[in-house]
Amino acid sequence: MNPVDTKPIERSATDELLQLAETWREPPGFWGWFRCVHHQTIGKRYIVTAFIFFLLGGILAALMRMQLIRPENRFLGPDLYNQIFTMHGTTMMFLFAVPMMFEALAVYLVPLMVGTRNIAFPRLNAYSYYLYLFGAIMVWVALLTNTGPDAGWFSYVPLSGPGFAPGKRVDFWAQMITFTEVSALAVAVEIVVTVFKLRAPGMSLNRLPMMVWAETIVSFLVIFAMPAIMLSSSMLILDRLVSTHFFNPAEGGDALLYQHLFWFFGHPEVYIIFIPGLGIVSTIVATFSRRHIFGYMVLVLSLIATGFLGFGVWVHHMFATGIAGMGRSFFSAASMMISIPTTVQIFCWLATLWGGKLNIKLPLLWIFGFFFVLVMGGLTGVMLGVIPVDIQVHDTYFVVAHFHYVLIGGAVFPLFGGFYYWFPKITGRMLNHTLGNWHFWLFSIGFNMTFFPMHSLGLKGMPRRIYTYQPEMGWTTLNRIATFGAGLMFIAVLLFLINVFWSRRRGVVAGENPWGAGTLEWATSSPPPPYNFVELPTVNGREAVWDAAPNQPVVRGLRTDMREVLATNVLDADPDHKELMPEPTIWPFLAALATTFLFIASIFTPWGLVWGLFPVAVTMTGWFWPKGKDKVNQEIVEAEDAARA
Amino acid sequence: MLQGLERPSERPSLDISDLKHTAFGIRSLVWWGTFGLIVIEGTMFAIVVASYFYLRTRTTEWPPGVANPTLWPGTVNLLIFLASAVPNQWLKRSAEQLNLGAVRIGLLIVSLVAVLNLAIRIFEFPALQCKWDTNAYGSVVWTLLGLHTIHLLTDAYDTWVLTALMFFGPIQRKRFVDVSENADYWWFVVLTWIPIYLVIYWVPRWL
Amino acid sequence: MKHSAFSNLGSFLLGGNHSVTSPASPQAHQINGIWWLMFWVCGAAFVLTMLSMAGAIWRRRKAIEVDHARDSRRAAFVALASGIVVVVLFVFLVASAVGMKKTEYIETRNALTIQIIGHQWWWEIIYNDPVPSQIVTTANEIHVPVGKPVLILTSSRDVIHSFWAPNLNGKRDLIPGYQTAFWIQADHPGVYRGQCAEFCGHQHAHMGFEVIADPAGKYEQWKAAQILPAKEPEDDVKRHGREVFLSHPCVMCHTIRGTDAGSRVGPDLTHLASRGTIAAGTLKNTTGNLAGWIMNSQSIKPGNHMPSMSLQPDDLQALLAYLGSLQ
Amino acid sequence: MTDVQTFRNGRTIAHLWTGILAGPLAWALDEGMSYVLVPHACSTGHYYVLHVMTALCLLIPAAAFLLAWRMYVITPPSSTEDGGDAGSRSHFMAIIGMASSALFFLAIIAEAIPRFILNPCD
16 A cells, blocks of 8 residues: 555456446346346246247137037137137237337347447336236236136227226236336336447437337337227226226217227237338348348338328228228228238348349248248238228138237247347357257248138138137138148247257357358347446447448546446437436336235225325335435436536 | 357447447437437327317216316416426436536426425315215316326435435436436426316316 | 049138138128239238248359348338238228128118027027017018118127128128127028137027028018918917916926917917028927927027927927927 | 538427428328218218318328428438438438328328219218
8 A cells, every 4th residue: 555656557458347347237136036127037028928928828729720620529628718818819919029029139139230338227127027027927826717808809899898898807918018118118118228228339310220110110109009008998998997988888878989090000000010020121131131221212201101090091901890981981081091011121121132143041940930921911911902802801710820820920939039149149049950950940930821811711711809700611621731831830939949048058159150140239149248338339320230441449438436427419310419327226026016916906896096196106216216226326426417517 | 140159349430439438419319218218208298288179078067067176276286386496497407517515506407396385285175166076077187186196206215215315315327317207297287287287277267 | 523623622721511612692792802902912912921931042052251231122022022022911901891892781771680699508599570470580580681781780689799601701890788780691592600719608609590582572481471470370289389388397498379478588480380490500490309408408409598408208209299380 | 501400499490390290290181171071061962072072181191292302302401311420310201201292192192982983961
């Protein structure tokens, strides 16, 4: 201790790395689990949880296919079958597709892709995850106790109303909506702010990776669409619990109001699920063609246009209701128009492939599968936009076939491609190639075996949502084929699971950038360190890694002893100011518990809404009130700012 | 390539050491967060108002079978809301100037105004002249008023907590950003009241 | 040989007595035409896209270099293909509007007007007539004269149902609080099956109906018979059967015109024996099925609103004899 | 040519966003209003109202296209599609604006087609 030597000790780079790791380390242990706020941790939880619900929804689908394997089958009665198909749709849409395609992928990938250390509002992010988890558990516990919702995933009134759905079944459904939508809305705000404010310097608006564009546009779709279903499900639950009359025609209410509100959400919902898929496709096509994507501008415009047009087609779900003909025809026109952007995107990807140097690996294989399935689903979608054809096949298995082609084709195929693509990034190891091939081919064959015959079944007059059918209808053989196909899909997904568990430990080590990809998540180690990047990157082109100058600068000047990030400006990503990100904290978890209590209690008594508010207010205040390390750190940096000024 | 994990010092750098930690308005993250929230809530209000007019088309008489809502409580609240814009804007400006004394006074005023609004809101529900379960009209006006009340209550609570913080908590610049954004949210509560007031109290008289 | 293999495949994929592609009315023909237009155009689009993808894989998988040079030519291709797509979509749009005009709106005076009212889980059918005594009420079986447009007025007593006879026209929802109108018309005599298409609860699967198209004369005969009240029982067994009907819960839900039974919760049974099926198209109308239905309706259509009865064997036989006489 | 700084000021940015967003908003307006006006057109027989509305709505993307085109013209010649400066970014936004206006112009025309075939009272 030499008092003369006032020069600070020159610290080595290794010291800095150690400190950075210590600063961003997730809290360990059992209690630590509830305090995590880093986007990678929450993102991985979202991925795993949503995938578990994909499996559960798949099991329900398998049960339905078993029931339909022969006419007048008595395997499941109508009561159970109705709960199962309702929960299949509900689980797949609200507990798998949206949380997976939007929340999980966006939360995990977007901060990495824009080159920052954490998502904006990390505590809100943790809160959103717990709400999703608790809502999902609530509705599944309801199903397992024979209180599963049974009015279909869109719960049309009056079938779901007080007069025809006694008990609590539909209440659980309506409240599950509230849980998951609050969660999705929170993530939407986080993603918008992350993309607008936390991009790496140089990543101006015209250089956003396509995946980031996709998730950003989806965030806006969530922001404008989800309020509609929050309201319709709230009105439904109010009709059921406190005797309001929104949907009761005897007291001036209207059953079609529900349908308008539901589909004003419900159609954009399809794009909320589908647009992230398009983002994955653009990403994988570029990487495995080893070139910049063809028609970047056109792709961006297509996503924006799809986002808008998605809000103007909802009435095509209601063509059979008897709404005035000319009124319906406007929505038919919009439904035709919305196929233009998707078509143009497909042409752009084909052009990319034609100009590329293909590296045919598993992710790209899934994209080829995507082309096959999605194009077919898209074309049947155009058919459904034509009103006379729609009123024939509406509510039949033709529609079931169509939306499985679109949703599985548009979301699950790219998602599996994305799993193979990003698995090495997330875990540091590659998925096994042989098992992956089996998975792809079994799944693709099984998928087409299951759903292609459904087009025929629909044309042959089989309505959807029937728990059985009569032998003389001539639907038996096609149904049997579909059930066998579902079996193949089931095996394929099992293989995938085996592959994941095996490869996590024994897969080939991936290295930083195994595919030679161009976006920023590949510019850090695999798996990424808890601080994402040792030094924040700067960006010199649309594919940051490919386009980096030989001496591309890095950002320097962020603290290593605090969770600090760089905020940039919205359009040009010029450095603007610095922000401290919160330390691990239990409060979001407590707030989520309080909110869960509020939501569930209000199913049983309207007073739950009143008493439940107090714990929510207390936990939210605890969350907000500055304390601990967050408070101290903030004071330190503000004192330094003041000293510098 | 941007790899080079272990070689932080060899690369040219963009030095941001001099950047500050607080930013107000469109530059701050909180502004965008609040903006997102306002867009969500605004959409929600718009959809309830749309439902109101939709239900209007399903019947000939409006309000159906009940009297027009009594005007005074809503109108008084409207006047208070409009008047509160002045201290609220002053509070916002004071926060952006980091003027602690003014912020404390401004927060107290807005807190009290919110109490007044809430007190009068109690009289607004009976002024609707119907119950939520009278008919669909009753359901939709109660929902509209109830939804606005929830926002009023939320922002009131938020303001009270901020007031407590500014008096008893640690004073940090970051908190002034929160005050400024809270003032933005109060603007939202005030501005949405104008169309909602018109729909609830005047549309039954006009249509 | 080849042809028959194709037509076998065709009927496997598209055939059946409940198929959209077996039209039997001007409306269904119109829709069928649009369907096949779209099928061929979309099919061609699918094949072309897949060929283009296959071409890219085939040509580029062994490419040594990325090829940017021909991007401008590709841009021209993309623009051209997109232009073609836009034109095709506008053609579909026109086809849609014209098709609507031809299927949904028919200018005709003094058409036959039928009200169809949806119930969980059966169809109430009322033949409108300005003279109240000429109004005919029946269930689950719609008789129409061949070649004459029939205006259908739809409504619902409980939840949303959807009326759909694929051979005759598209579907139309039956929504409480709304009455809507649409048209069917049968080209040839025949029995056209239909089924509820909007999920309506437990027995959505067993909510069928039949449209029976007869030549005008036969139809008039049928209608004249339906107007009459129920036949008086001509022997003691049937008289006892009527007693059983009137003294058991049957009377609380069903109507038999000409007796004291006048409730409209369940189907009108005045001419039950004239119908081909019972329980909304679920079972053939035979004595055995009817007996099973009365005693065991809850195991045949679980959750439906008709309770399973427990009747003494004698009473059941008498009831069956009586119901069997209601021609 | 225009200084790059111009593309950072609020007015220019507002113009760029108008170019991108006016088209879709006009289309949404057209669709919503058309849907609402159908019963009115039927009950009063004033079918022309629907056509006038569409004609007015078509003016909006047309104007937005011109605005975006003007912005495109004034971006510095050094701008590229994927450059990192404000000029390039504005160049990009201007092109997106022109394309978006054109696409939604087409969408409004598509909405107009059925009204020449169907009758509002059908």
